[in-house]
Amino acid sequence: MKRVTFLIILFLSLTACNRNYLVYAQDSSLGVDLHAAPNEGDVRFVVGYDRTSFALVPKLEDGSDAMSMAGLNRVYIKGIDEIQFSHAFATGDAAKSLVDHPEQLKTLVKKVFVTPPALVNKTSGE
Amino acid sequence: MTIQHLSKAIYKYSLVLCSSLILGACSHGVLSLPPASVSYFENEYKTGAAVRIETWGISIDTNMDSGLSMGHIVKTYFYEGTASKFAGNSLEKIDEPLIEVKSSNVSDLTGASPYAYTVMSEGLLLNANAHRTGVNLGVSAYERVYLPSGFDGLLFMKTKLGAKNPGKFYIKRVEVPK
Numbered sequence: 475m476k477r478v479t480f481l482i483i484l485f486l487s488l489t490a491c492n493r494n495y496l497v498y499a500q501d502s503s504l505g506v507d508l509h510a511a512p513n514e515g516d517v518r519f520v521v522g523y524d525r526t527s528f529a530l531v532p533k534l535e536d537g538s539d540a541m542s543m544a545g546l547n548r549v550y551i552k553g554i555d556e557i558q559f560s561h562a563f564a565t566g567d568a569a570k571s572l573v574d575h576p577e578q579l580k581t582l583v584k585k586v587f588v589t590p591p592a593l594v595n596k597t598s599g600e
Numbered sequence: 601m602t603i604q605h606l607s608k609a610i611y612k613y614s615l616v617l618c619s620s621l622i623l624g625a626c627s628h629g630v631l632s633l634p635p636a637s638v639s640y641f642e643n644e645y646k647t648g649a650a651v652r653i654e655t656w657g658i659s660i661d662t663n664m665d666s667g668l669s670m671g672h673i674v675k676t677y678f679y680e681g682t683a684s685k686f687a688g689n690s691l692e693k694i695d696e697p698l699i700e701v702k703s704s705n706v707s708d709l710t711g712a713s714p715y716a717y718t719v720m721s722e723g724l725l726l727n728a729n730a731h732r733t734g735v736n737l738g739v740s741a742y743e744r745v746y747l748p749s750g751f752d753g754l755l756f757m758k759t760k761l762g763a764k765n766p767g768k769f770y771i772k773r774v775e776v777p778k
Contacts (some may be wrong), residue, residue: 482759497746500742508735514700519656532749555739558759559758559760560758562754565754568691571689578691578696
């Protein structure tokens with residue numbers, strides 16, 4: 475019993491719980507994967523290739539605004555070892571400003587989508 | 601093999617593992633054997649910083665993506681820079697060109713909360729944190745972006761997982777005057 479308690483404490487000591495965040499998540503795996511799937515409320519077991527994306531939004535009281543956000547995401551995947559992410563997230567007044575000023579949104583879209591993915595990090599020898 | 605035997609074996613190996621790791625090295629919240637390779641980055645405008653941690657072997661991460669790993673793991677944590685907070689509109693200089701983060705001496709990021717992280721793992725990965733709990737054997741790649749509740753600003757990132765340079769990243773956060 476002591477051993478089990480030790481292992482549980484070791485495992486839980488690595489755990490940090492904080493739900494006061496808006497979280498965007500992107501997972502890819504090749505092999506054997508067993509993990510909790512909070513978006514599905516269950517456990518996920520995969521053998522082979524799997525890819526998932528999800529978001530966790532802070533839960534607030536009824537009627538209150540969780541978070542105003544404008545987000546742009548681009549994921550470029552070629553195999554399992556060539557994964558590139560491009561994100562732009564604007565929240566609060568910045569998100570409202572993007573909605574009111576389409577030219578700003580256009581600039582942001584260009585930054586996220588126009589640069590060919592293959593050029594990202596090319597200058598750094600990748 | 602009974603559950604009791606299995607539990608005993610895991611217990612013994614955990615003790616050996618913990619002892620070995622204590623004799624290893626800890627840097628940026630990562631305890632590993634052999635020691636991890638840690639690189640710090642910052643962009644020119646000081647609006648974004650990153651820490652790249654590469655480990656081969658056994659490691660325990662106590663940062664936001666806490667867990668235990670065996671094999672080759674590259675984790676990159678992204679932080680706001682010293683000039684990320686300002687009064688005004690975070691979209692004010694949206695036209696300015698994007699710049700990559702560069703090697704820097706920034707090392708006072710321990711304890712700061714990252715806004716995002718990416719992980720590229722080849723081997724065994726055991727995660728135990730609020731947003732990822734489970735086991736992976738093989739190749740795994742994932743990322744998380746965390747925006748604190750009430751965050752008012754802009755986060756931009758363009759990165760390739762596992763790359764030697766974390767890519768382009770910045771945060772502009774409006775600081776509300778008190």
